[in-house]
Amino acid sequence: MGDIVVSETMQKYFDLMEGVLHNEIEIANRARSQGKDPKPETEIPLAKDLADRVENLIGVEGVAGRIRELETDLSREEAALALGKDIAAGNVGNFDTKREAIESAIRVAIAMLTEGVVAAPIEGIDRVDLGKNDDGTEYIKIYYAGPIRSAGGTAQALSVLVGDYVRRGIGVDRYKPRKEEVERYVEEILLYRQIATLQYMPSEDEIRLIVDNCPICIDGEPTEQEEVEGYRNLDRIETNRVRGGMALVLAEGLALKAPKVQKHVNKLKIDGWEWLDTFISGGSSDEEDKDEKTKVKPKDKYMRDLIAGRPVFSHPSRPGGFRLRYGRSRNTSFAASGINPAGMVIMDNFIVAGTQLKIERPGKAAGMAPVDSIEGPTVRLYNGDVLRIDDEKTAIELHSQVETIIDIGEILINYGDFLENNHPLIPASYCVEWWAQEYLKKTGRIAPENPNQHEVMDICNNYNLPLHPDYTYTWHDIEREEFVKLADFIAKNGIKEDQGNRLLLPEGKAKEQGIKTILEKLLVLHRIYDSKIAIDNPLPFINCLGLGEDLKKQWEELPCEDILGCVIRLSGWTVREKAPMRIGARMGRPEKANRRKMSPAPHVLFPIGESGGNTRMLSSAASYKANNNSKVGEIKIEIGNRICPSCGMETHEFRCECGTHTIPKLFCPRCGRAVNKDICPKCKAATSCVTAHNINFKTVYDRAFERLGERNKLESFKGVKRMMSKHMTPEPLEKGILRAKHDLFTFKDGTVRYDMSDLPLTHIRADELGTTAEKLLEMGYETDIHGNKLERDDQVVTLKVQDLVVSRGAAEYILQTTKYIDDLLVKYYGLEPYYKAETIEDIIGVMLIGLAPHTSAGVLGRLVGFTKSSVGYAHPFFHAAKRRNCDGDEDCVMLLMDGLINFSHEYLPDKRGGKMDAPLVLTTRIDPSEVDKEAHNIDVCSSYPLEFYETTLNYTNPKELEETMDLVSSRLGTPAQFDGFMFTHDTSDIAAGPVKSAYKTLGSMVEKMDAQLSLAEKIRAVDVADVAERVLVSHFLPDLFGNLRAFSRQGMRCVKCGGKFRRAPLTGTCPHCGGRVILTVHEGAVKKYLEVSLKVAKKYNVSSYTQQRIELIGYDIESLFKNDKSKQMGLADYM
Amino acid sequence: MQEMSLLSDLLEAGYQVSPQAAELITSHNNPRALINHILGSVDDSVFVIDVEDIDFTGFEEVREAEIPCKESVANTNSANPISVLCDITDCSTCVGEYMEFVQYFRNRYSRLSEMIRGRVNARPMESLKGNRRVPGDEISIIGMVSEIKNTSNGHRLVRFEDPTGSFQVLFSMNDKDIYEQSNKLVLDDVVGVSGNLTNDGKLLIAKKLVFPDLPNMGLSKNGSQGKALFISDVHIGSNTFLQEQWEDFMTFVKRQSENPELNKIAQQLRYIVVAGDIVDGVGIYPGQEEELTIPDIYDQYEEVAHYFNQIPSDITVVIGPGNHDAVRQAEPQPTFPERIRKMFDPRIKFVGNPALVDLDGVLVLMYHGRSIDDFVASIQGLSYSEPEKAMLEMVKRRHLSPTYGSRVSIAPEKTDHFVIDHIPDILHCGHVHTVGVKQYRGTLLINSGTWQDQTEFQKRVNVVPEPARVPVVDLATFQPTMLQF
Known part of the structure; x- marks a missing residue:
């Protein structure tokens, strides 16, 4: 492993970062050494590399060293398997029992496979146990839990293989399932599929094959409320509830990743896995593969589960949908794609930077980024003009005049995304880059930019080069009859004007005979003047139609079947396809940039029980009186007790009045004895320091203000009802006071965070980030991408891997956090302020931690600038280090100092998933070899070679071009892994386009849906009736059915104490407190979508099956909520 | 308003009423009768009537609104x-x-506890709290199950509730008999429990468990004559509907069967009872359209009507x-909406679910x-293969x-339409697609199977249907016969 290979400048950069890091750790430790926190030192260990992270995460000593040894000549996966065996055999680590050794072996192997970042190895496996086969032998059961999802399919599948591998090493037999157990798996996985989503659903026979043959018993904790109905109460399966972790590992792991498992089985030569052959060869997936090779078919998978308010932009592969442009901009790739900001505006502002789109191909989803160097949408205005809009300003001007969106423009997707998704390359649309390279190859000269129509024709005639893309129309979209009709019409009615620079056609006639529609289908731009259709620069078009200069038709019969062929024959030129494939898309989820708040959002993790009421206001707790006789501010809470080791005083605070740091006072809950160990030596029960007792909160409260020297003028200051952590250690109240003062909220681990959608960024310009070249120079930037000295704000610079660009909202919040930290340092710890920032410009350069959900390893980052978009832009390696790609996911940043000072394990919830989403370790330096492998498939060249475009025409597998393209993977281990990245398409502003998605600005669901349908009506590539039906079937109907069911089976709730009841109590009032009890599901919730569903179903004439379903549910609701007796009294009864 | 007028009787008699008690009284089925009962039974020392002062013992509720919706439409x-x-x-x-x-x-x-009250001398739960009794006293309660838990020692802890409060009862594992009986308890059952209080008075150790149950009657019944036939779960419209068998069945009903035995039975047929799911419906489960x-x-209903309208008049x-x-x-x-009923011959009678019908003197309770x-x-111990056992549980708890x-x-x-007030001669269910017939204390329990083959869903959950089997009951002797088509 060793050090990361870097250039000199990068070395300087890393040194600079680490210098600041260590300085901040020192300050944090100085603060914490005062004993005013759970531990007297910072609790985030640093990890230089993967080996460190794995060891820190799992806590088996000696693992890091062994990993470094193994990785020198084994691949990651092989090393993980080998390490697992080592641990199980007892060569590494120290374990009391065989079971513990196996468990650790499996956990460590998963940790390695997931780069030591995600929480799966700690949270995804509940435990490992030994079971008994019917023949008396033992077998291994692995109990998977829900968070195993975060490991991904490959690691899930390999964890089973690790289990098998170590089992052999220590002589445990294989699992021999009983028949009813096999069937239980079948039933349970099918049931799980109904409740949750599975990426892959194995067939029933596939499940049987896996369970029958898998040598390890894949067991799991019950994760869902639902129970199986058929195979219940089995001896060896402890629960009747659905085990989500089990279903995931079996379906998304073993079934989906069978080929990967087989690869390792073959390499390791393990027997007993031969059944994988039948699995891989026998599956139906094979046929699909074959299909895909020969031809790419429209896929409508992305259209499933359409949600109201999230529009469809194009049906699968339909003319008018996104035209594919191959390439990479500095803010795309890594599952993020670009579209023109004009398109964002024209499509009613639903797409903005960071919005997730579900796309037809190559992957499932993509984050969206503005790229203004590609083509925007082509629209027809109400006045009949058809034009393409390429810039945002025009788009805003014309937006209200758009009648139809004929074509939604180009989408920029890079080659790397096809490679990553293993999707065959689809034929490239003919574009300028391609044409220019053909020109260069043929003539040896650089292609002219924007040649006029005469030049274009000359080039065609003289060099036999394909027709320039600007004059290439979507010939493949029209029918033969339409072609003939169009040619005839122009021959008869066309008038050339202005020396052939304009072609005029009579508007009325053209509309009548459908000629205008044909022009629109071809994307021939035109304007309407004096009842005439005017086409500019029409000469190449006229020639393509086979008309002479005098507009006389030069042919009688069409020479061949396909239209493009005809165009080629008639014009005598080579003409390429303008848009051979369209890419369908719909909106996934909107972009996000918001402060992380728990709900309800506390300022401090301090428990006040019921005394703060439902709002958990600390001020009400301080003035609480349990009854007339009790003291003001005396409240009863569950809290962790601590004891002072020097004077023996008991308190909940971290520092005794005598100044000593206190420690938890543990006792055994069973025998009541005070023991200073985690396990009671007598009865082996887990000890605890939690007791419920009265404290005088008013004193605690007042004293905290006093100590800080703050006056209590907080408008809102909230705590929690109850701590969720094991020892129920509360935070110092002082921290909350300062947070409330700066309007900050805390998360479950004591840190302040801001969430943002991820987007990639490889190059920046100072002027778009709200910063200056000068500032960048200070931060270690030296040259622009061309190697010139950095002097001006508009020079394009390669972004350093750990530098982040955050949304303005995030910057404001971080600024507040720096003020809070400074206050904390000065007023609570009595140290010097550190940041001293006043404006957001002042915080450029502060150190941050990036942390993704479901992971437990933070990555060190540095703030380099802001953007008005609601996204977090960072280097793809930075996202990959957090194990994210940019397909619309979001994660958070926090201030490094905040994490160092305020994070503590003591606050983390003591439940499944509690350790997720907490910075258990911090990666200080990004090694591109150790980030998620997906990032290795990013191409970083400045243009795609001609060969690339030509091969796409044959639906080539992208793997075949791996050598030709400049990929990150080929640069690993050299200094070039950080430097010299390029991009093919620039964008003038990474924050272009609307700021907020219409989905977020529109109010009610009905409003959103109306907007969705009105956009659907505008876009040619969208079938609005189908959209309406899908929304009804996948969103409104399930909602109606679900709520109706829920109404008739609902639980009740007490408004006073919040008590919950499965059914209405016979006493009518709350049995605990006598409070009023109410329903949890109301009539309004049930009926919410009924009216709009009826309306939409009627308006868009959806299928009669769907209409009947809505009609029936309407009757159902009416019957339930209307009294038959009063129903019969109509208006007539009163007359 | 209503409340005031009700309580005025109590106020005029010189009592004050606590809000909780007022609520209890006004929400009762028959508040007037209850007030009269209170006036008769309340202790003289009481000035303010609270919940604990309301003693239900001996309160024989005069039930006017006993039968929820009575209709006596005689067929023409x-x-x-x-x-x-x-x-x-x-x-x-x-x-x-x-x-x-x-x-x-x-x-x-109130209706179920009434059935038990004769056998158990129960007291309101609220009265168990506070005033300490001698530990070991035997007491009884009638309660609705609100929670069933198993303790770590393997005992069963059940919380019971009545309109005055709630109380916990322990079914000890060491008392095999009572523990096994408590196995049968399900949530929201109404049962009587007798036992001893623990020392702290917070728990009742159960000794006796009383279900409402059917009275133990002899088999002598006044039947009618002829035969009735019971079917359910036809599922017309589904691709697993067994059309061929169904057509055979229709031939039999039309008395056109080539089998003389069957024809003989058909000649005696007077009633056909159908307990639901006559069509497969739309949107009942995801992906049903396939x-x-x-x-x-x-x-779907037109198709059903087409068949039913052929049944001899x-x-x-x-x-x-x-x-x-x-x-x-x-x-x-x-029952079915007018639009659907209209498709059928007017002599076909439609009812709701559940419904109690009188077929020439024979009471049939139909429930899907x-x-x-x-x-x-x-x-x-209950399974889909023996649906009659589940039906036995229904009649035992009279619900x-x-x-x-x-x-x-x-x-x-x-009113709770699921309470079995009138003891039916025949209880008829369907839904589970399996067939079962059983006699219990003079009531015949019938589950009538289906006309649908095993569906994909049933395959998955291990349910094997018994399609095309039809129970026919002799209305004079209540003897069932099973026909197979």
Whole structure:
């Protein structure tokens, strides 16, 4: 492993970062050494590399060293398997029992496979146990839990293989399932599929094959409320509830990743896995593969589960949908794609930077980024003009005049995304880059930019080069009859004007005979003047139609079947396809940039029980009186007790009045004895320091203000009802006071965070980030991408891997956090302020931690600038280090100092998933070899070679071009892994386009849906009736059915104490407190979508099956909520 | 207003009433009778009447509104008369408010506890709190099960509730007998429990468990004559509907069978009773459209009507809905809408679910049987292959569907239509697609199977249907015969 290979400048950069890091750790430790926190030192260990992270995460000593040894000549996966065996055999680590050794072996192997970042190895496996086969032998059961999802399919599948591998090493037999157990798996996985989503659903026979043959018993904790109905109460399966972790590992792991498992089985030569052959060869997936090779078919998978308010932009592969442009901009790739900001505006502002789109191909989803160097949408205005809009300003001007969106423009997707998704390359649309390279190859000269129509024709005639893309129309979209009709019409009615620079056609006639529609289908731009259709620069078009200069038709019969062929024959030129494939898309989820708040959002993790009421206001707790006789501010809470080791005083605070740091006072809950160990030596029960007792909160409260020297003028200051952590250690109240003062909220681990959608960024310009070249120079930037000295704000610079660009909202919040930290340092710890920032410009350069959900390893980052978009832009390696790609996911940043000072394990919830989403370790330096492998498939060249475009025409597998393209993977281990990245398409502003998605600005669901349908009506590539039906079937109907069911089976709730009841109590009032009890599901919730569903179903004439379903549910609701007796009294009864 | 006028009797008699007691009284089924009872039984020392002062012992509620919705429509066909005694159709009062849920359960409690009261000398739970009794005293309560837990030592801890409060009862593992009886308890059952209080007075150790149950009657019954035939779960419209067998069955009903034995039975047929799911419906489960041969709900009913209208006119047909039919899902379900009823011959009688009908002197309680799912899931030893055992549990607790909040959707009607007040001669269910017949204390329990082959869903959950089997009952002797088509 060793050090990361870097250039000199990068070395300087890393040194600079680490210098600041260590300085901040020192300050944090100085603060914490005062004993005013759970531990007297910072609790985030640093990890230089993967080996460190794995060891820190799992806590088996000696693992890091062994990993470094193994990785020198084994691949990651092989090393993980080998390490697992080592641990199980007892060569590494120290374990009391065989079971513990196996468990650790499996956990460590998963940790390695997931780069030591995600929480799966700690949270995804509940435990490992030994079971008994019917023949008396033992077998291994692995109990998977829900968070195993975060490991991904490959690691899930390999964890089973690790289990098998170590089992052999220590002589445990294989699992021999009983028949009813096999069937239980079948039933349970099918049931799980109904409740949750599975990426892959194995067939029933596939499940049987896996369970029958898998040598390890894949067991799991019950994760869902639902129970199986058929195979219940089995001896060896402890629960009747659905085990989500089990279903995931079996379906998304073993079934989906069978080929990967087989690869390792073959390499390791393990027997007993031969059944994988039948699995891989026998599956139906094979046929699909074959299909895909020969031809790419429209896929409508992305259209499933359409949600109201999230529009469809194009049906699968339909003319008018996104035209594919191959390439990479500095803010795309890594599952993020670009579209023109004009398109964002024209499509009613639903797409903005960071919005997730579900796309037809190559992957499932993509984050969206503005790229203004590609083509925007082509629209027809109400006045009949058809034009393409390429810039945002025009788009805003014309937006209200758009009648139809004929074509939604180009989408920029890079080659790397096809490679990553293993999707065959689809034929490239003919574009300028391609044409220019053909020109260069043929003539040896650089292609002219924007040649006029005469030049274009000359080039065609003289060099036999394909027709320039600007004059290439979507010939493949029209029918033969339409072609003939169009040619005839122009021959008869066309008038050339202005020396052939304009072609005029009579508007009325053209509309009548459908000629205008044909022009629109071809994307021939035109304007309407004096009842005439005017086409500019029409000469190449006229020639393509086979008309002479005098507009006389030069042919009688069409020479061949396909239209493009005809165009080629008639014009005598080579003409390429303008848009051979369209890419369908719909909106996934909107972009996000918001402060992380728990709900309800506390300022401090301090428990006040019921005394703060439902709002958990600390001020009400301080003035609480349990009854007339009790003291003001005396409240009863569950809290962790601590004891002072020097004077023996008991308190909940971290520092005794005598100044000593206190420690938890543990006792055994069973025998009541005070023991200073985690396990009671007598009865082996887990000890605890939690007791419920009265404290005088008013004193605690007042004293905290006093100590800080703050006056209590907080408008809102909230705590929690109850701590969720094991020892129920509360935070110092002082921290909350300062947070409330700066309007900050805390998360479950004591840190302040801001969430943002991820987007990639490889190059920046100072002027778009709200910063200056000068500032960048200070931060270690030296040259622009061309190697010139950095002097001006508009020079394009390669972004350093750990530098982040955050949304303005995030910057404001971080600024507040720096003020809070400074206050904390000065007023609570009595140290010097550190940041001293006043404006957001002042915080450029502060150190941050990036942390993704479901992971437990933070990555060190540095703030380099802001953007008005609601996204977090960072280097793809930075996202990959957090194990994210940019397909619309979001994660958070926090201030490094905040994490160092305020994070503590003591606050983390003591439940499944509690350790997720907490910075258990911090990666200080990004090694591109150790980030998620997906990032290795990013191409970083400045243009795609001609060969690339030509091969796409044959639906080539992208793997075949791996050598030709400049990929990150080929640069690993050299200094070039950080430097010299390029991009093919620039964008003038990474924050272009609307700021907020219409989905977020529109109010009610009905409003959103109306907007969705009105956009659907505008876009040619969208079938609005189908959209309406899908929304009804996948969103409104399930909602109606679900709520109706829920109404008739609902639980009740007490408004006073919040008590919950499965059914209405016979006493009518709350049995605990006598409070009023109410329903949890109301009539309004049930009926919410009924009216709009009826309306939409009627308006868009959806299928009669769907209409009947809505009609029936309407009757159902009416019957339930209307009294038959009063129903019969109509208006007539009163007359 | 109502409240004041009710309570005025008490106030005029010189008593004050606590708000809780007032609520209890006004929400009772028959508040006037209760007030009269209180006035007669209340201790002289009491000035303010609180909940604990209301002693239900000996309160014989005069039940006026006992039968929820009584309708006595005699069929015009006098040879095979039919009258509907109990049916929700056109009597639904539910509008979806909280108090309706409370009333619904109170109604259940008061009617079921009444059945037990003669056998158990129960006291209100509120009276057990506070005033300490001698530990070891035997006391009894009648309660609705609100929670069942197993302790770490393996005992069963059940919380019971009545309109005054709640109390916990322990079924000790060491008392095998009572522990096994408590195995049968399901949530929201109303039962009587007797036992001893623990020393702290907070727990009752159960000794005796009393279910409402059917009275132990002899088998001598006054039947009628002729035969009745029971079917359910036809599922017309589904691609697994067994058309061939069904056509054979129709031939038999039309008395055109080539089998003389069958024809003989057909000649004696007077009634056909259908307990729901006559069509497969639309939108009942996800992806149903793939499994339908008739995707239109009304076409499905047209098809059913086409068959039923061929039934000879001297046979009376009664049809109730099930969970696949085009009526509200929440039970009790009213009968089919006019639009569907119109498709059928007017002599076909439609009822709700459940419904109590009188077939020339023979009482038949029809219930589709959704609750069997709950019984099978919560009582050990019950299975879909023996649906009659689940039906036995219904009559033992005199309730068709006790458990709330699980698989059965309920509509909170004023009265609990699932309570079995009138003891039927025949209880007829369907829903589970298996067949079962059993005699219990003079009541014949019938589950009538299906006309649908095993579906994909049933394959997965291990349910093997027994299609095309038809129980026929001799109305004179109540002897069932099973026909197979």
